[in-house]
Amino acid sequence: MDLTTLNPEQRAAVETTEGPLMVMAGAGSGKTRVLTHRIAYLLEEKKVYPSKILAITFTNKAAKEMRARVEQLVGSVAQGMWIGTFHAICVRMLRRYVHTLGYSSDFVIYDTSDQKTLIKQCMKKLNINDKTNTDRSISSKISEAKNIMQSPEAFEEAYKGDFNYSAAIKVYPMYQQRLKENNAMDFDDLILKAIEVLETCEEARTYFQNKFRYVLVDEYQDTNKAQYLLVKILSEGHKNLCVVGDLDQSIYGWRGADIRNIRYFEKDYANAKLIKLEQNYRSTDVILKAANGVILNNQNRKDKNLWTAHENGAHLTYYGAINEYDEADFVVSSVMRAVEDDHMNFSEFAILYRTNAQSRVFESALRKGNIPYKIFGGLKFYERKEVKDLMSYLRVVQNQKDDIGLLRIINVPKRGVGLKSLEKIQALTQEGEGLFEGLKKAVDQEVFSKKIHEQLSKFVALIESYHEKKDDMKVQSILEGLLKDTDYMNLLRIENTVESLSRIDNLKELVSATAEFQKQSMTGLLEDFLAETSLQADIDGLEDEENSLVMMTLHSAKGLEFPHVFLVGLEENIFPSFRSMEDPNILEEERRLAYVGITRAEQKLYISHAATRMMYGQTKVNPISRFVEEIPKECFGNVMIKERKKKPFKFGLSMEDIKAKSKAVKTEVLDKSQEDSIKQGMKVRHKIFGDGMVISNKAGLLTVAFDNKGIKKLQIGFAPLEVIKS
Numbered sequence: 086m087d088l089t090t091l092n093p094e095q096r097a098a099v100e101t102t103e104g105p106l107m108v109m110a111g112a113g114s115g116k117t118r119v120l121t122h123r124i125a126y127l128l129e130e131k132k133v134y135p136s137k138i139l140a141i142t143f144t145n146k147a148a149k150e151m152r153a154r155v156e157q158l159v160g161s162v163a164q165g166m167w168i169g170t171f172h173a174i175c176v177r178m179l180r181r182y183v184h185t186l187g188y189s190s191d192f193v194i195y196d197t198s199d200q201k202t203l204i205k206q207c208m209k210k211l212n213i214n215d216k217t218n219t220d221r222s223i224s225s226k227i228s229e230a231k232n233i234m235q236s237p238e239a240f241e242e243a244y245k246g247d248f249n250y251s252a253a254i255k256v257y258p259m260y261q262q263r264l265k266e267n268n269a270m271d272f273d274d275l276i277l278k279a280i281e282v283l284e285t286c287e288e289a290r291t292y293f294q295n296k297f298r299y300v301l302v303d304e305y306q307d308t309n310k311a312q313y314l315l316v317k318i319l320s321e322g323h324k325n326l327c328v329v330g331d332l333d334q335s336i337y338g339w340r341g342a343d344i345r346n347i348r349y350f351e352k353d354y355a356n357a358k359l360i361k362l363e364q365n366y367r368s369t370d371v372i373l374k375a376a377n378g379v380i381l382n383n384q385n386r387k388d389k390n391l392w393t394a395h396e397n398g399a400h401l402t403y404y405g406a407i408n409e410y411d412e413a414d415f416v417v418s419s420v421m422r423a424v425e426d427d428h429m430n431f432s433e434f435a436i437l438y439r440t441n442a443q444s445r446v447f448e449s450a451l452r453k454g455n456i457p458y459k460i461f462g463g464l465k466f467y468e469r470k471e472v473k474d475l476m477s478y479l480r481v482v483q484n485q486k487d488d489i490g491l492l493r494i495i496n497v498p499k500r501g502v503g504l505k506s507l508e509k510i511q512a513l514t515q516e517g518e519g520l521f522e523g524l525k526k527a528v529d530q531e532v533f534s535k536k537i538h539e540q541l542s543k544f545v546a547l548i549e550s551y552h553e554k555k556d557d558m559k560v561q562s563i564l565e566g567l568l569k570d571t572d573y574m575n576l577l578r579i580e581n582t583v584e585s586l587s588r589i590d591n592l593k594e595l596v597s598a599t600a601e602f603q604k605q606s607m608t609g610l611l612e613d614f615l616a617e618t619s620l621q622a623d624i625d626g627l628e629d630e631e632n633s634l635v636m637m638t639l640h641s642a643k644g645l646e647f648p649h650v651f652l653v654g655l656e657e658n659i660f661p662s663f664r665s666m667e668d669p670n671i672l673e674e675e676r677r678l679a680y681v682g683i684t685r686a687e688q689k690l691y692i693s694h695a696a697t698r699m700m701y702g703q704t705k706v707n708p709i710s711r712f713v714e715e716i717p718k719e720c721f722g723n724v725m726i727k728e729r730k731k732k733p734f735k736f737g738l739s740m741e742d743i744k745a746k747s748k749a750v751k752t753e754v755l756d757k758s759q760e761d762s763i764k765q766g767m768k769v770r771h772k773i774f775g776d777g778m779v780i781s782n783k784a785g786l787l788t789v790a791f792d793n794k795g796i797k798k799l800q801i802g803f804a805p806l807e808v809i810k811s
Contacts, residue, residue: 086129086158091122098327098360099123102131102299105320105354107347108329111391112376112684113367113646116329120301121151123327124166125158127299135165139297139319142170143304151303167297171312172272175279179270182282182289193269200224200271207259208252215499218252222580226253227260231273232309232341233786234280237261243783249581276311283318294322305330305350309341317353324354332387333380336640336678338670339583345785345802348385365391365684367646369398371720372690376683378717378740381747383673384805391684400722403713404693409443409654410601412695413450415725416651419691420456420634423649431457435647436636437682439660441469441587442594443653444636451634461637461645467618471577471588472595476618478567479560482551483611486519495524498576500540506533521548547571559609561599561702568592593701600702639682650686652679655694656707668797669773670804679712692716717743763787763801768809771799776809 088096095115098108099122110116124140127133142148148169155163167174180190195203201220208215208223230240230253237258244250264270270278283290300320302308305328308316320326328350335344351357365373373391380386402419406412416436423429436447445466451458466472474497477490484490496502509532514523527533528542547570551563558566568574574592577585602617603609635647639660654660661675683690692713698705717740738746763769767779769789777791785801799806 086122086125088122088126091118092364094360094362094364095119095122098362099126101358101360102127103325105324105350105357106327107305107350107357107359108327108362109359109387109389110329110331110362111365111389112331112334112681113365114362114391115364115366116303116362117147117151117154119362120303120329121154121158123301124151124155124163128155128159128162133299135162136167137296137298138166138301139174139299140166140168140301141174141303141316142168143307145170145173147303148173171315172275175275175315178279178289178293179275179282182286183278185282185286185289186278187265188268188270188278191268193267194275195264195269195271197224199269203263203267204256204260207256207263211255211259213252213255216576217579219576219580221585222582223253223256225580225582225584226250227257228273229341230257231277232311233783234277234311234314243781273311276315280311280315280318283315290318293319298323299325300327302326302328303330306332306335306344306347307337307342308346309343310346313343313346326354331389333383333389333677333680334643336643336674336681338674343800344385345800348387349802361389363389363391365393367687368393368395368684369688370396371398371400372683372686374740375401375690375716375720376680378720378737378743379676379683379712379715380680381743382715383676385673399689401716401720402689402691403721403724404691405709405724405726406693406695407697409446409695409698410450412653412693413446415693416447416653416691417450417454417456419651420649421454429648431632431634433648434634434651435642435645435649435685436634436651436653437639437642437685438636438654439639439662439678440590441466441638442590443659445594445598447636447653457633458636459633461635461641466591466594469588469591471573471592475564475567475573475592475595476615478571479564479611479615481521481548482555482563482567483615485521485548485552488520491520491524495541495544498571498573500544501534501537502541506537509533521545555611558611559599559603560611560614561596561603561609563611564596564599565702568596590701596702597699601699639678642685643681646685646687648687649689649691650682651691651693652682653693654698655692655710655713656698657710658705658707659698659700660710660712667794670800676712676715713737715743763808769806770809771797772805 088099091099095118098106098119102123108116108119110119120140124138127138128135140151142151152163152166152168155166167177169177176194179192183190183192201224204220204223205215208218208220235243240257241254244254264274283293297319300316302316307330316326328347330347332344332347335342335347338344351359370393373393377390404412404415406415420431420434423434424431438444444460448458448466467476474494477493480487480490481494510520510523510527512523513526513530513532514520524541525545528538528545531538533541551558551566555563574589577589599614602614606613658666660679661672665671665675694709694713696706698707714737716737718737719739737743763779763782765779765781768776769779769787770776771789771791774791774794774797777789777794780788780790780796787799787801787806788796789799790796
């Protein structure tokens with residue numbers, strides 16, 4: 086087959102078919118092209134049967150694209166291959182051999198909703214309070230355990246004595262038992278049970294190891310412990326394993342991805358070959374220099390330097406805004422200027438931000454500028470569940486006849502109101518009356534059980550209290566009062582999952598919206614705020630999404646590309662996030678996220694920050710993000726600062742200085758292979774935290790009590806640690 090269209094490194098990756106191979110594919114370096122050509126090469130040149138090839142991806146979309154591109158190269162013969170996600174591949178394996186684990190082959194797969202229903206049943210059976218321990222929180226903890234292959238017994242051993250995990254410890258074994266009784270598995274189980282089949286059934290292990298003579302894995306940096314082990318077992322005999330990924334684009338540690346899998350590939354597989362794809366076909370030279378300058382500040386990475394034949398390109402535009410509204414206006418005016426002067430389409434622009442809560446101000450500015458937009462990988466601000474819940478509270482406070490709003494919130498947070506309770510309320514509602522009138526009658530007549538009666542009495546009193554004061558209180562005070570009196574925010578804090586923390590951020594941003602409304606409004610009253618937000622939500626003219634600007638979080642942007650990218654909110658405590666300030670591991674992941682964001686741009690990159698920003702109802706003054714100062718100074722072109730104090734812009738170092746600095750600060754870390762040798766009581770030294778003592782070692786996650794920095798959790802094989810020998 087014709088391989089002349091590939092560059093030398095891409096061709097080497099295609100033709101190296103035997104033995105373990107890691108393709109370190111930089112952003113925009115053509116990794117999908119390499120994967121598909123490699124499969125086609127195996128089929129056409131090596132005459133490998135399609136059924137002998139296994140290709141694993143992370144999304145169904147990627148799997149479909151890969152299959153389609155292989156078929157373009159070799160025709161319908163590719164249909165005999167196994168190409169799919171980890172979960173899809175495991176389902177096919179389990180259908181054949183799951184009977185060895187006591188399941189029947191017609192097992193069902195429980196989605197998130199099914200999982201929560203089953204967990205609620207377990208909680209009820211175990212008499213666990215669902216206010217202090219939500220089904221979502223318990224589900225998250227069980228999933229975390231499964232990601233690192235912790236059985237219920239190992240999970241209990243690891244967290245016994247930890248109050249925050251006590252409910253999950255009780256639920257986990259019953260949950261697993263109920264799953265099996267129902268002949269069901271959740272998504273995490275699919276991989277774990279496939280591994281269990283391979284480990285316990287010699288026939289199955291031999292069959293699949295012989296069947297799949299060539300195994301390819303995309304986005305290897307995103308694999309967790311279970312996925313790593315599955316791949317290891319399947320390729321154990323022949324070692325014809327090709328993994329493709331990029332250490333610098335590992336950004337999903339918060340959901341279980343273990344960066345050590347790709348970092349230690351060459352140690353896990355003897356005689357493994359490494360091929361780096363460093364030629365970028367997406368971005369200009371200036372953009373790549375900016376990305377390289379930032380990522381060089383990470384210590385725990387493999388050396389790689391993206392380059393392109395597209396030399397030079399437009400310099401970066403930097404804007405230092407007065408506040409978040411000034412920043413949004415800058416983005417809108419820049420887009421309009423490019424559309425009018427350069428005849429660009431709106432679809433050629435993307436706004437990337439660290440958190441979903443940042444989208445509100447940009448949505449408002451885009452609407453005012455009549456710029457069509459869509460939010461990718463997330464809902465519009467006022468369509469998010471937690472925002473709609475609180476907006477419904479505000480609507481019912483304003484208008485007690487709003488039955489739609491009432492139905493949404495009557496059981497949020499949970500008050501034990503189900504269909505039977507609603508039927509009782511509706512039976513007492515006279516024609517022409519709203520549902521709230523029926524609710525008040527039901528409370529007065531005590532038609533509910535004692536527990537439900539108490540909850541609904543408080544709810545009615547809450548709504549009536551704020552309804553009476555709505556014309557005298559400002560909308561921000563009403564919203565903050567509702568958040569406190571309903572305990573909505575506190576319940577999310579107790580849940581303590583990535584999702585719940587994001588919901589808290591969005592609610593705080595809603596408080597910011599009311600605060601800003603009060604500044605701009607003559608009245609600051611609830612009625613006017615609801616009118617303004619409803620008009621924003623119902624704006625016309627956005628039906629045609631083919632020519633729409635795109636907004637999304639940086640995590641959602643991975644794998645995408647746009648001619649013009651606005652990277653906004655580059656401030657300490659936002660990006661990098663405040664959670665990364667004292668954890669070098671999280672900070673390095675934040676820096677990799679910055680690298681991903683920069684490399685989404687093809688032609689032009691805009692970077693901005695705000696001197697002051699209303700966040701969570703308070704005005705914050707955050708320093709410029711360190712990531713801005715890490716960009717080589719020669720990358721900047723137009724620098725506009727509108728801060729009131731006119732502070733001089735602090736350029737970063739030159740690229741040469743950055744390279745010299747990065748070489749000087751490299752730090753050795755404990756090897757992943759030392760995971761089991763680190764015991765409780767051992768003394769360790771950390772480059773930043775100093776000396777400390779190991780409290781526990783749970784699957785390589787160390788809990789260390791440092792002399793001067795308190796207790797920290799650190800990952801062996803990633804954190805810069807050394808053992809202090811006595």
